Structures are given as C-alpha cells and as structure tokens.
C-alpha cells in the first residue's frame with residue numbers, strides 16, 4: 001500500500017528544514033517531495049514548519065529551537081525508538 005512512497009516519514013521530516021531552505025540537493029529533495037506528495041501527514045508537518053518562523057517571530061526573536069525535528073518525529077511516531 002505504501003510501497004510507492006520512496007522515503008520514510010522519519011527521513012522526510014528530518015530533511016524538512018533543508019527542504020524549506022533549499023539546501024537539500026536535488027536527489028534527496030526529489031525523494032522528499034515524492035514522499036510529501038503521497039503522505040498527507042508529512043504535508044501537515046511541512047505546513048506547520050513553514051508557518052513556524054513567522055509564528056515564532058510574533059512571539060520572540062528567538063531562532064528555531066534546537067531538536068525541533070526530533071520532537072516532531074517523536075510526536076508523529078510515538079514510542080518509536082531512534083534508529084539509524
């Protein structure tokens with residue numbers, strides 16, 4: 001069912017910051033975009049990340065918190081241990 005998705009949610013979420021900054025590179029970006037096209041859950045995460053800088057800017061001048069992607073991963077994959 002998900003065999004057509006060429007990447008995992010974990011890899012895609014982990015690459016989202018670079019995807020938004022367009023520093024990912026064409027190969028990984030193509031994989032991430034293909035995954036996003038097939039995965040509504042990751043699109044929601046990407047939308048949230050896209051909105052986050054402006055949301056934070058309204059609150060404070062603080063930069064994006066460290067470990068943000070890890071916390072999002074933990075939220076979408078509860079109980080899943082970190083694997084290489």
Ligand SMILES: [Zn+2]
Nearest residue numbers: 008009039042
């Ligand atoms: Zn996904």
